[in-house]
Amino acid sequence: MSKEKILIISHGHPDLSKGGAEVAAYNLYQEYKNRGIDCLFLARTDRPAHGGSTFSTRNDGNEILFHTHMGDFFLFQNGYKKHVWQDFKSLLEQYQPTVVHFHHYIHMGLELIKQVKKSLPETRIVLTLHEYLAICANNGQMVKPGNQMKLCYKSTPSDCATCFPDKSASDFFLREKYIKSVFELVDHFVSPSHFLIERYKEWGIPESKMTMIENGQPQVEFLPPRPLTKGEPRGKFAFFGQINPFKGIDVLLEAFKALPEEIREQVHLDIHGANLEHQADDFKDKVATLLEELEDTVTMHGSYESHEMGQLLAQTDWVIIPSVWWENSPMVIQEAYKHGRPLIGSDIGGMAEKIIDGETGILFRARNHIDLAKKIEDIVEDSFFWEYFVENIKKPLTIRECADVHLKKVYL
Incomplete structure (x- = not known):
């Protein structure tokens, strides 16, 4: 002792x-x-x-x-x-x-x-x-x-x-x-x-x-892959965290809005986050407008408890971190790796350090919703990416x- x-x-x-x-x-x-x-x-x-x-x-x-x-x-x-x-x-x-x-x-x-x-x-x-x-x-x-x-x-x-x-x-x-x-x-x-x-x-x-x-991180086993229906792609995406301008939620929504119609019909984004009501009016209005335009593609769930993370990730294929600031070591990265889920993140700061581009996930050009949309389109059209990335994920500390x-x- x-x-x-x-x-x-x-x-x-x-x-x-x-x-x-x-x-x-x-x-x-x-x-x-x-x-x-x-x-x-x-x-x-x-x-x-x-x-x-x-x-x-x-x-x-x-x-x-x-x-x-x-x-x-x-x-x-x-x-x-x-x-x-x-x-x-x-x-x-x-x-x-x-x-x-x-x-x-x-x-x-x-x-x-x-x-x-x-x-x-x-x-x-x-x-x-x-x-x-x-x-x-x-x-x-x-x-x-x-x-x-x-x-x-x-x-x-x-x-x-x-x-x-x-x-x-x-x-x-x-x-x-x-x-x-x-x-x-x-x-x-x-x-x-x-x-x-x-x-x-x-x-x-x-x-x-x-x-x-x-x-x-608490030690757990990787989650099994989300069951798919016949012909369904790995198109379930999720965001976890605070909803504020620094977290890039508007960039994320703009990216889904920019997806070609045939791709948007195959994907869904779940947003698990809180505190939108505490943000500036112009930011709240922008997010509200985008959510209305994407009502068939995006679901806003509100806050979550840490013990619910595994259950939520079991219904998810990809975790997206679109932050527009440097970040340090977002806890959600370790959470995703702990449960065996690949990531898509901004190519700056701690995200670029923790997400190994082309190995455990994909990096997109920070603040660029067009680049993010293109990366989403690529991985939806080719199931190889998800399987390859999951194989390369190592359990975190x-x-x-x-x-x-x-x-x-x-x-x-």
Whole structure:
């Protein structure tokens, strides 16, 4: 049994927030707990606490909800300092973890990292980077604000100030200096993709302090192929994830609209996602219009639970990831591979790294619905593609293997 005492910190609890980072953090915690390792899971929530307390417990008592918020999203600073300097400090001093593993700092504040170093200077601090928030003030997307959403290849204070006219180049220079001063307190960084490591290396984090570790997946057997009727092609496609402009759902719908009529009659797209109602009106109107035009070809199902993924994929031939931003390591890629389903994805960022074009799936030119439509047409007309890709899919890193790498390589 490990002598480690591990505190895992996430910006959300998967019971309350369904993001991939939250699930990855919780899966790791559950694996440690199953091994008998002394560990706690601290997850931030925006739900009010009973009696106004800072912490409350969930499930077995080793899962703690942190009722706090961030007051400054530009500098990632907590909105209620007592939560950091007194309450979080007290938790650290009582639990005395040997490792504090942050899976995020948004909604909680970078001060938590500073507090760990101040209260427990010998404790090892690990931070998993799930996106580019430290580098990019535009929600960590590295996409320029505006309708065109142009991809950003490298941040500089002057370029960032152009994107945000209310801030000066000096503001962004000082922002970078502040974040890097906190990151210097981190002993090791973990990234689920090599692409993200390259971005942070260019930004200034030493490569020697970073390790690429995939988000571990529960171990399951490949799903059997979806049963086909006589003459039916592999034409069932699915999208999983948040519905917002960055995820490229409009590109996906435009692609299905552009399909030749004889192909469109042979395919169907299922959209499993949520939060369309929270998007800007022009985006909602665009998606609503496309859905109406494609009512016989596309079905909108709404949100789903993670435990439903296998059942949904059993009815699917292909998973499509049409994101227009770089992504890092979308959880849906690992989910699809885990169940033995090939992918079609944008040829940028973590998608281009994880989907081996022509081997485990197909890449299309990002943001180009015509290219995506052509790729869909090709694979519907030739069943060889699906069978060949499935044969080449390797099972992704398991949660057990993921935990082993952390314990043997990162936490020491």
